[in-house]
Amino acid sequence: MRFEIRCKLEKKVISTDYRRKVLSFFKGSLEEYNKDIKKAIYDDPKRRNFTFSVYLPVERIEKDEIYLRNNYIKIFLSVENMMEALHFLNALIGSKGKTFSMGENSFVAEKIHRRIEKEIIRGEAVFRALSPIVIREVREGKNSWYHDFDEKGIKILKKNTLYNLKDRFSKSLLEEFEIVPIKTKRTVVNFYKSKFPVTLGDFYIKGDKKILNYLYKSGFGSRSSAGFGMLEIIE
Known part of the structure; x- marks a missing residue:
């Protein structure tokens, strides 16, 4: 399953090391949703069956900071396992409207919706x-x-x-x-x-x-x- 999370930043600047802040957002959302599920997903050393990307409306990059054209970013999440995907969805829905820290910045998840997932039928x-x-x-x-x-x-x-x-x-x-x-x-x-x-x-x-x-x-x-x-x- 694939999801899109639309987030509003407090400021139009973000660290180039933003991925670890997104990781903290996922972990924090799952922790609040269900500690045992968060532990099962993140604390098991085996390969995790999900990935994500972040769309940033980049204006310019200076040293270790990314300056944005506006203060909205999109997080795209793909989860291979259906049950884990549902847990992520429930956790993300529970996180809507809450403020998450990104160091000197912060963001709020405003909208979450499912995206179309394609199917590969050839080799x-x-x-x-x-x-x-x-x-x-x-x-x-x-x-x-x-x-x-x-x-x-x-x-x-x-x-x-x-x-x-x-x-x-x-x-x-x-x-x-x-x-x-x-x-x-x-x-x-x-x-x-x-x-x-x-x-x-x-x-x-x-x-x-x-x-x-x-x-x-x-x-x-x-x-x-x-x-x-x-x-x-x-x-």
């Missing part, structure tokens, strides 16, 4: 990244290395994807999985005061339709539940 699709794709490699000593969407990065992305899906899909379904960039660009994001490269743009994926639908609904790449890797089907 291939062209996607557009609504939020940046993170290609993260954990090296010896648990240090992270972030890759571009180049030949080596795609190899790491495919390896990570297949590893994360091995307990959900059979080996035979995972064998024919291919990622091909179409038009992508590199950018750098600020997340929990750490900056690393990410990728935006369009790319092609070949694979079983069940896998493609799962990635479309739950997110693609690393850190998907933290606001990265939300996909839109464009073909």
